[in-house]
Amino acid sequence: MSSQLDRPRPKIVIVGAGFGGLQCARRLANKPVDVVLIDRNNYHLFTPLLYQVASSLLNPSEIAIPVRSVVNQAPNVRFRLATVNGVDFSSQHVQIIDGADIHYDYVVLALGCATNYFDLDPERHGLSGVKDLPEALALRNQVLERFEVALTEQDDEQQRQHMSFVIVGGGPTGVEYAGALAELFRRVLVHDFPDLDLTRARVVLIEGRDRLLIDFPSPLGDYARSRLERLGVEVRLKTLVKGYENRLVSLDNGETLPADTLIWAAGVKPTRLSQELTLPRAVAGRIEVDAYLRVAGQERVYAIGDMAAMQDASGVLPMMAPPAMQAGRHVADNILSDIRDQPMQPFRYRDKGIMATIGRNAGVARIGRLKFRGFPGWVAWLLVHLYFLIGFRNRLAVLFQWGWNYFYYDRPIRIITRTEK
Ligand SMILES: Cc1cc2nc3c(=O)[nH]c(=O)nc-3n(C[C@H](O)[C@H](O)[C@H](O)COP(=O)(O)OP(=O)(O)OC[C@H]3O[C@@H](n4cnc5c(N)ncnc54)[C@H](O)[C@@H]3O)c2cc1C
Structure with a gap:
């Protein structure tokens, strides 16, 4: 009988370095597995502050962080900048555009979603x-x-x-x-x-x-x-x-x-790759997953975040960052349990709330059973978003920009950049 030590290190491929995929990779850092994290962009994007880039308040570099800088301290995690255009589930390979297929023992799909423009082009x-x-x-x-x-x-x-x-x-x-x-x-x-x-x-x-x-x-x-x-x-x-x-x-x-x-x-819809995968669907084209976040009918294929119909007692979870992040960490733990021949645990979402801001000094937040609005809602929003932003430098830069805007009523990044000459 072969012991765990005799076995080759399992290879885990994570597709998507968004909220779900990145958390999964971080959880697997320094564990006895080899991880390949793939994304079509070389950065992880903090989408909740994207509208502030579009309104001249923040710089792109303040809400995006190079994926390599997040994982480069983990000797077992490699990042690949590539667009995945298919997965062969029978031979266990991820197919990438202009590159060789990548073999996996476990694959975690964390592709997010795309904008749904309905009948408009x-x-x-x-x-x-x-x-x-x-x-x-x-x-x-x-x-x-x-x-x-x-x-x-x-x-x-x-x-x-x-x-x-x-x-x-x-x-x-x-x-x-x-x-x-x-x-x-x-x-x-x-x-x-x-x-x-x-x-x-x-x-x-x-x-x-x-x-x-x-x-x-x-x-x-x-x-x-x-x-x-x-x-x-x-x-x-x-x-x-x-x-x-x-x-x-x-x-x-x-x-x-x-x-x-x-x-x-x-409106959102599944990404093109997600639509093309021959996997079972649940509501709104999201991939059907079981309680362990495995794709229904597949052994070592997991789907998390916006692309998956992850459920709890209240129904399918919303397409938001916290469910994706919690699922990323949970799937990492389940894969490690599976490798150790230990039982996997069902996913339970811990709902910490939702919040939004409506200009200066005004926000709305539901945290647990508590509801905040106005200035307290705004402060809660600021603190939570600063806390979840990855990277100390980014937090500092965003805090500075917010402070500057607050005291001087100034949006310093109102520059028009064109790519054509
Ligand atoms: C403008 C905006 C504001 C938002 N505000 C909030 C908020 O305030 N609070 C909140 O909780 N949620 C918010 N969300 C939702 C939140 O961003 C998503 O729920 C969350 O990103 C889902 O995480 P994910 O890991 O499933 O997908 P994502 O974080 O979207 O990550 C998917 C990753 O997969 C990569 N990818 C996709 N296809 C391929 C491919 N074929 N090959 C390689 N890589 C690929 C993408 O580049 C991306 O990095 C907001 C979303 C948007 C767009």
Whole structure:
């Protein structure tokens, strides 16, 4: 009988260095396994602060950290910058674009999700997304450029159209970005463009349901709405966007809104790779997993985070960072147990709450049974986001930028960067 010492070290391939994948890799650091962590980007992105890059408050480097710098102290973890385009579950290989297949003993799929534009084509209709770093930077450029264009516009209506921004989706991203834009216009750009009437700049937030922040207790959603309206944001509830042609947003009530910029923060779907994998599906195309986060019907294949239909007693878990992070650590522990021939443990999500911010001094938070709004909600939001940001340097830099903005009403990174000459 072979002892554990005789066996070769198991090889664990983790696809995706987002919230779930990175936690899994960190948990497996310095353990008797070989880990290959693969991502198409060489950085881990802290998405909760992405909207602050898109609103000229933070630099990309403050919310992204090179994956290599996170794992380079672990001799058993290797990072590969590559795009995975398939997994052969029978021969246990991960296939990567322009590279040799990588063999695994265990594979952890942590691919996240993609934006769902429903019937609209983001390229043809010229929609702006806010899902990753290139999109956030493109959006920052777009917003700032529109005011430069408005400045030289002679026609009043056209000028207003240049300064009109419609955000679709009243979840945390839409709410936070709407508040951040309103403050950018009225507190910062108003000084940059003394020849423009910035009170004519428009931010419209559109939500299909009857209130904002549907995953929060309803008083917090109502508070977010009144707070945004005080900042000058027009909130439209029970409204759907039907189309976007010639810079006109058409709504399901027959109304059209002239706006140069339509920002899509509504809806997600599985990534292309996730859709192509021949694995069982649960709700919304998410991969079906068992209590141990193994893909149903597969032995050594795990799926975590946004792409997986992870469940607890209340149902399928929300697509948020904490479930993905907890699942990443849990899967690492389960794989180590399996290797040691010990029983795996079922996943139990510890819900620590949800929070969102609505401009300066205002936030909403549910922490356990407690609800916070206004200044306490805002402070809770600041502290939690600083705590979860990876890297001491990033925390310090973000704290500095927030402090600068708070005391000087300044968004220092309002620069337009173009790739074309
Ligand atoms: C703008 C925005 C704001 C958000 N705000 C919050 C918030 O405030 N609080 C909160 O809890 N959650 C928030 N979320 C949700 C949160 O980001 C996700 O729930 C979380 O990232 C899920 O973690 P994950 O590991 O499943 O996926 P991700 O963190 O998305 O990681 C997936 C990784 O897989 C990589 N990848 C994908 N396909 C491939 C491929 N084919 N080959 C190689 N690599 C690939 C990606 O590059 C990525 O690094 C926000 C999301 C967005 C977009």
